Amino acid sequence: MSTPFASARSRGVLALATAGFLFGSTFLVVQDATDDADVLPFLAVRFVVASLVLWPLVRRRPSTPGEVRLGLIAGACLLGGFVLQTEGLRSTTSATSAFITYLLVVLVPVIGIARSRTPPPTNVVVGVVLAVAGLVLLSGGASGFGRGEALTVGAAVCFALHLVVVGEVSSRLDAIRFTFWQVLTVGAACLVPGALTSGGYGFGVDVWLAAAFCGVFASAAAFWCMTWGQKVVPESQAALILLLEPVSAGILGELVGEHLGWRGVAGAALILVAVVVAELGGRRLFGVVGGELAVAVDHGGDDGG
Numbered sequence: 001m002s003t004p005f006a007s008a009r010s011r012g013v014l015a016l017a018t019a020g021f022l023f024g025s026t027f028l029v030v031q032d033a034t035d036d037a038d039v040l041p042f043l044a045v046r047f048v049v050a051s052l053v054l055w056p057l058v059r060r061r062p063s064t065p066g067e068v069r070l071g072l073i074a075g076a077c078l079l080g081g082f083v084l085q086t087e088g089l090r091s092t093t094s095a096t097s098a099f100i101t102y103l104l105v106v107l108v109p110v111i112g113i114a115r116s117r118t119p120p121p122t123n124v125v126v127g128v129v130l131a132v133a134g135l136v137l138l139s140g141g142a143s144g145f146g147r148g149e150a151l152t153v154g155a156a157v158c159f160a161l162h163l164v165v166v167g168e169v170s171s172r173l174d175a176i177r178f179t180f181w182q183v184l185t186v187g188a189a190c191l192v193p194g195a196l197t198s199g200g201y202g203f204g205v206d207v208w209l210a211a212a213f214c215g216v217f218a219s220a221a222a223f224w225c226m227t228w229g230q231k232v233v234p235e236s237q238a239a240l241i242l243l244l245e246p247v248s249a250g251i252l253g254e255l256v257g258e259h260l261g262w263r264g265v266a267g268a269a270l271i272l273v274a275v276v277v278a279e280l281g282g283r284r285l286f287g288v289v290g291g292e293l294a295v296a297v298d299h300g301g302d303d304g305g
Contacts, residue, residue: 008232015229016241022222024248029210037203039086041194042211045201047187049215050223054180067173071181074165079186081158084151092148098135098246100152105131107160108239115164124236127278130270131243137267138246160239166227167235175228182227183219240278243271 089097105128109120119125170178195201230238247268 012229012232013241015225016233016238017244019222019225019229020242020244021248022217022225023242023245024251026214026218027249029213037207037211038194038197038199039083040190040197041199041201041203042207043082044187044190044194045208045211046214046219047183048191049187049212050183050219051180051187053216053220054176054183054224057176058180061174061177063177064173066169067177068181070165070169070173071178072185074162074169074178075182075185075189077158077162077165078182079189081155081162082186083155084158085155088148088151088155090148091146092152096149097152100149101156101159102135102243102246103132104156104160104163105135105239105243107156108163109236111160111164112236120236124240124278127240127274128236130274130277131240134267134270134274135243135246137263137270138250163230163235163239163242167230167238170227170230171232175224175231179220179224179227183223237278240275243275247271 085097085101109124109128113119120128166178226238226242229241233241250264250268
């Protein structure tokens, strides 16, 4: 028998999976378009577009106490993550960057343990181990450790903190308004520095279109899905579900001729297994009561979402 909470949890998982797919969809759009654009103006356009998309919806919804302050904090985490990740890419490979960035799947439970002094559920621990193994196969792991890798570790910490902040406060805030303040923070912070870069905003139509696509789908829609989903899904499970991003990017890459190979396919499969284990591993079936099957759902750690 499905309970209202189980139904909400399923919708939350679907929202997070959608966010992961939308994040991964940027692979096809951004890969070539940003070759001629500096990062800061591209981020400025992307997140300002996201803000403009959300603004008509924000105006119709009542505000909640603390949403601006908390949105600025979450947005600052996002900003730090994007800037550090991009700067790190100047001196490391994209595969190494992806591997280190997605290690946030380990950092989120660690932060949770430090905050609550409570270890994560066993199914989450197993999911994290499987996910890291999948990331090694999918990305090839880290090829070394230098300045670029150190900056990318900082990016992973920022993204992990963003997940934790969103998971902590999203249940008491309107998801659309909270998302708006996050994306506006990133866009506004990049706006002036973006204009001061060598190329400024003088990039071609293809870059503007790519930035607009990312603004609508990989920022406004994806971060709203992520914020809404974290209302009912704890941070550790959310981090694992969002690993569908590199899986979807790999699949889309396969469609345009960038073959994963057997290691990539195995890695993507392991990540999918990790998501299933983390989400369904806590559900237990109990015996028959009164001639009917009684299903009890053990949501280990659900109070964190």
